Amino acid sequence: MLMMNEKDRIIEIYRRLKKIHDVPTFRKCSSFEALILTILSQNTNDNNRDNAYEQLLETFEKITPEILAGAEVETIRDAIKVAGLHNQKSARLKNVSQVILDEYDGSVDAILERPLGEAREILVGLKGVGYKTADILLLFHAGYLTLPVDTHITRLSKRLGFAPVTAKYEEIRKNFQKYLERSLLIYKEFHLLLIEHGRATCKAIKPACSTCILEDLCPKIITKKPKKSKKKS
Secondary structure, three states, X not given: OOOOOHHHHHHHHHHHXXXXXXXXXXXXXXXXXXXXXXXXXXXXXXXXXXXXXXXXXXXXXXXXXXXXXXXXXXXXXXXXXXXXOHHHHHHHHHHHHHHHHHHOOOOOHHHHOOOHHHHHHHHHOOOOOOHHHHHHHHHHOOOOOOOOOOHHHHHHHHHOOOOOOOOOHHHHHHHHHHHOOOOHHHHHHHHHHHHHHHHHOOOOOOOOHHHOOOHHHOOOOOOOOOOOOOOOO
């Protein structure tokens, strides 16, 4: 592996990923719509998320806290089936809409305008909203420097040696942020580029290490424990 300090290595990883991947365009929408999209995206792919959202739009014509809070959960469930886990997600969407309506005057921005720590605590306190969902809203809609961590970023962080194999969400996020240049654009692009690279090259099964542009920067840490062999009787 090419030897350099961690800050320089992250800068070089960012530079190389930007060279080979187009930075995806983050969907322009309101902060409430982003909240709904992120909940729909849980445990599914982008196509299913987008299809479920389009079905919601066809069903309700507009996505607002008032409309979803007043809707029958069965109607929401039927509209978002393509996203999977539709029973759980429909209940989450209705519940979070009601909370936003009752406690924040129907505005997610009322939460995002608060200081980072306070806003983050409120968001993760909403049922169905985890750290990734909160950090996506805080980064892309409030402009706070916090790095959302998904399954691809988790995998890459461990293989690249930026986090221990046993690391959980917060440790991974903080370890990256320790070395990442404090720039809103870089935070946004780094998040999106890592996901792109995880999908295209550094896959969970059979990563394409031999053709990876990061090959000389990667210690190739094995992130899964080998299966125990059965003892002979």
